[in-house]
Amino acid sequence: MSSRRRSKSDTPISPKPDPEASSSPKKKLKTELNADLTPISNSSPKSSAAKTRKVKAELRVEEDDAPARFLEPHFPDREARERWPLRYAGKKKKVVAEKNSRDDSEEVIQALHHYSQAKVDNITYNLFDDAHVKAEDGEDDYICKIIEMFEAVDGELYFTAQWYYRAKDTVVKDHAHLINDKRVFFSEVRDDNPLDCLVKKLNIARIPLTMDKKKKRLPSCDFYCDMLYLLPYSSFVKLPTSEKKVGSETSSTISSEVDTDGACEVNSEIGDVTQAQQCRKPEVTLLDLYSGCGAMSTGLCLGGNLSGVNLVTKWAVDLNQYACESLRFNHPETQVRNEMAEDFLLLLKEWEMLCKYFSLIKSKEPQQKYIDLFANEDEGEDEGEDEEEEEDEKTEDDGEVFEVEKILAICYGDPNETKKRGLFLKVRWKGYGSDEDTWEPIDGLSNCKEKLKDFVTSGYKSKSLPLPGDVDVICGGPPCQGISGFNRFRNKENPLEDEKNKQLVVYMDLVEYLRPKYVLMENVVDIVKFANGFLGRYALGRLISMNYQVRMGMMAAGAYGLPQFRMRMFMWGAQPTEKLPQYPLPTHDVVVRGVIPTEFEMNVVAYEEGHKDVHLEKKLLLEDAISDLPAVENDERRDEMPYDEPPKTEFQHLIRSPREERFDSSTMSKPAMHPLYDHRPLELNTDDYQRVCQIPKRKGANFRDLPGVRVRPDKRVEWDPDVKRVYLESGKPLVPDYAMSFVNGSSSKPFARLWWDETVPTVVTRAEPHNQAITHPEQDRVMTIRENARLQGFPDYYKLFGPVKERYIQVGNAVAVPVARALGYSLGMAFQGLAGDAPVCSLPKKFPNILKRHSSASSEEVA
Structure with missing residues (x-):
């Protein structure tokens, strides 16, 4: 349990x-x-x-x-x-x-x-x-x-x-x-x-x-x-608005509704959910920072929709261009920006000043920077047309005159790679096509005030960039590579001095600037393990200093309907005017395991040991997730292919449902019209392919089953002196030295096969089988991009872009979609003021298939 x-x-x-x-x-x-x-x-x-x-x-x-x-x-x-x-x-x-x-x-x-x-x-x-x-x-x-x-x-x-x-x-x-x-x-x-x-x-x-x-x-x-x-x-x-009589054994000094022990059952009946949907609220805007390909915001929007909130990813920011391409394709409604988060913050500040300069926002202080920039043009507006004509005559003999036809985009950074950073505008030149568009520093466009005004006015009306107060929810997982165990030079004394951890500061700076109603930050559990939880404590402190209500929990992906364990930290923040979202308790029977510091054991989202009347779904296994997918070879090159058999499990039915079904219950049970995307593996080189082909097709098989390897009583490996070492056609050994020495010979992961009745530990960003179990149970190849995406809960309609390795990275870095969906449901309940005061709540039965069950029940009633 x-x-x-x-x-x-x-x-x-x-x-x-x-x-x-x-x-x-x-x-x-x-x-x-x-x-x-x-x-x-x-x-x-x-x-x-x-x-x-x-x-x-x-x-x-x-x-x-x-x-x-x-x-x-x-x-x-x-x-x-x-x-x-x-x-x-x-x-x-x-x-x-x-x-x-x-x-x-x-x-x-x-x-x-x-x-x-x-x-x-x-x-x-x-x-x-x-x-x-x-x-x-x-x-x-x-x-x-x-x-x-x-x-x-x-x-x-x-x-x-x-x-x-x-x-x-x-x-x-x-x-x-x-x-x-x-x-x-x-x-x-x-x-x-x-x-x-x-x-x-x-x-x-x-x-x-x-x-x-x-x-x-x-x-x-x-x-x-x-x-x-x-x-x-x-x-x-x-603090609660009213307090009970204090000092009595039969009362709390805080609130009659605060219960830090139990789970608060929230809208567990079908009728509650559909009633919430019927009272749909206007669009709730979401900014996804460090968005990757958009898994976290996708899940949040799906869960928010199930609770009756129309949560929409309005903006997304990520530095990886391929991840941004994936997000744009799957979320055409989203303004996707391929840039560094710190540049995005500087851009927002400049954008606000421009909006104030053009009187789109009331401001008590004059925007002197832009007053000075456009001073010459403002003075020229007061001069007669004769002077303008004379100026035109003067420039005719000076060579070709370039005139700005339209301003297309804006950014902060160094788009021309000149090592000069600042505010730049993308310009369409009169008489030239899109191939001739250029990025120009705003200082060089001081004679284009009206064109800039048109651009800023249009962007302000469409909210192409968020201003303080425009964002309802910010979500994101700021990368903190400085705490990675692979980083031998980690700064344990002050991790914030490490350049690799500065994105956590940038994330909090963006929150402080935009002041959203809600904040959800995700990260690896190392954020509370490394250096006594230094970075996790910093994140809490920053939010509290901004007067956000906060709570922090650790959630395992497998506990929400995935055949993958994957523990992650999620931190909620909520403005004082809002209900602080709860953590949804597990829906599936997965044992919560892993090394969590004793001080943070109370932060693991799970039922109390011995909790009665808890009926969880059976944990999902690898077979439940991928057994319906077509067989492919190591050298498969197709990015799209047809399904060759119907779904076999409830998970497969859900994951294969069309995009429209996720948001519209009237389309339930319609077959998927899209092809199967990204069902291709990273092609192994000849040596690795030959090694994988010799790994037995049975549970637990790995390089230890190859000839020449002997397992000692202490479970470590050594060379078998009685067996001559085998070599491949290339002349390289069948069993490489690095497999024997990995983790001092104690690991069984190199070239290991996964098996149908297993729960995968964690989907990673690399597809090489050298030091991890990523080989298919019965096919001589590594897991495909789509198979990994299934383990992360990506719907099959979600198409990825970029080279094969880049797509693996997008999937491995993603937040598990079912976890984000469960959190989105809790967020929606809090947004509507329906969340309880307890830190945890129970999801509706059979979540997230609640709409499908309701639709089926309604059909039976009509019949």
């Missing part, structure tokens, strides 16, 4: 810098009672407690000068028992301490009385005051809200603290400098502490979470709080 185990160390009991391993102040700072109040050892616990209460009563007058005491009167016994029933159970009892503590439990300290006021070191504290709590030497004092004050039956005086976290004490840790040092985050973590641990009263202002930092006028206070910090999925969410 797709589940995970929670350990007791998962939840802290005080806001220490390392939340998952921290201890309570009470454990280190607990004070002893006066020896005179210690129960007599020969007495029973009950009689000892009675004697203690008697001594305490007799010494009440003397205690007025004690450093820590409660102020009378105490709560009436009946009210106290109603509000804190577990404190008056009559004996110590093991209970679940708090819902956020998950499976942790602790003894509930039994109470004699509850109070609303206390005096510690001559400072009077009221119930629900905020306060500093004594910390270890050299550390900042802890910060809490006092939610309970009580005297225990043994005479000890306690308060219950509900903790605030400073940024440095949260998952953000070393990136706390990104966040205002007066900002703290309220939590659901609470515990009991000796009364004399209180140090100082604090004034913590509760303020609304807003996107505009300038409008956030901070009141006079010690700290301010505008978000909750919830440990599951490293969540930061806005």
Whole structure:
């Protein structure tokens, strides 16, 4: 089952810098009672407690000068028992301490009385005051809200603290400098502490979470709080608009709807989905950054459509020209830009200035840059026509005059490869065709103000480039090659100094500039593993500093209907005005495996171990995905071919459905009209082909099955001294040395065959069989582009462009489409305000075939 185990160390009991391993102040700072109040050892616990209460009563007058005491009167016994029933159970009892503590439990300290006021070191504290709590030497004092004050039956005086976290004490840790040092985050973590641990009263202002930092006028206070910090999925969410009565065992201090344990069932009935579709909202715009061939945005749009949101990829940006070609073909509605993300950001800023200069956007500040650029032309407009005619006469004898007919495009960068970067315009010259179009720096077109105005006005109206406020959703996976295990020179001290990781900064800069309603960032799990999760924590810190609500989760592709494991990190961000999307729980029975740092085990999206009433679909196997595809040879060259047999599995029916069926339930069950695209393998060289031909066609077969290789008892390989080494026609050995030495001879991956009843670990970008299992089970070749695309969930209508190796790269770099589709459904529910407060939710039954089942049911009813 797709589940995970929670350990007791998962939840802290005080806001220490390392939340998952921290201890309570009470454990280190607990004070002893006066020896005179210690129960007599020969007495029973009950009689000892009675004697203690008697001594305490007799010494009440003397205690007025004690450093820590409660102020009378105490709560009436009946009210106290109603509000804190577990404190008056009559004996110590093991209970679940708090819902956020998950499976942790602790003894509930039994109470004699509850109070609303206390005096510690001559400072009077009221119930629900905020306060500093004594910390270890050299550390900042802890910060809490006092939610309970009580005297225990043994005479000890306690308060219950509900903790605030400073940024440095949260998952953000070393990136706390990104966040205002007066900002703290309220939590659901609470515990009991000796009364004399209180140090100082604090004034913590509760303020609304807003996107505009300038409008956030901070009141006079010690700290301010505008978000909750919830440990599951490293969540930061806005404070609830209303709070329940705090301090009671039967209520939460945060919200009656916050449940960090369970899964919130969201619209699991067919009727809910179709009703949402009938109330379709206007177009919701998506910008796909580092888009590749568009798998992530494709899945998001498919999932959003299923939830009733018309999510459309309006813009996409990627540096790979072949990936951009693929995206343009499959998404003609998308403005695809083949450029670096940092150039795209600079272009957007210039575009905004141009829109302001031409009065398309209101601006309080003059756009001096463009005022100066067009100054000469503006002055010339005031001169008479006679001067213009004279100028024309002068230029006739100077040679050919080039006149701008139309401005076609705009970019920021160095399109002419002159090593001079800046803003360029693509120009169509009057009297010349498209072959003569050129990129010109804007400085050289100062006499083309009207042409530029027409171009900018047209682009503004069509939203060819997004301006701040135009984008509803930004998604993307900024490449971070600097954390790759293949990079021997990784910077472990400060990964952001590595040029290979700077795209994460660019991604966040684009988010900060465009301010979308929602953000979804994807990356490899190494982002939370490498250098103690430095880059993952940075991404969280940047979003929080922009006042986005955030949460982070890890999802396995196989758990959403693919025969591939593939674990990836997904980080949600949402503006304060929006619901923070949930993570969709698995739909298929795949065991979540892989090395996840202990601190982030709570971020794996899976059902709790032992969760009842969970009925997951059977995990998919390789045969379920590709068994219907035609047999092809190693030297197959066709990019298109017909199917030679019908689909055999539900997965194959879905993956082969036509494009129209994905968005229009009225076209259900129509046969695919498109050919089969990209079903060709990387052609192996003669040597590798001959090697593959000798690998047995059975499960587990690999180079170890070739003659001359012997497997030792420790599972490592060695040369068999009794077998003469075999050589190929080329003179090279049948078993290459690199196969024997790979991973010190312990690996069985070189030239390994996949098998029909297996789940593939991860589709990669390279198709060479030298160090990975990528050989077809029964055909002497590597997996084709289309077979890999099937394992990634690409619909068969999705056609790829570029050389064969480039198409493998596009597929291997992609986000698994079913995972993106599930996230798109959650996004759509959040966009409509229908998402729950829990961090996870359950998808509708038989997702994503919900529309097909509904359509079939409707047909039966009509019949």
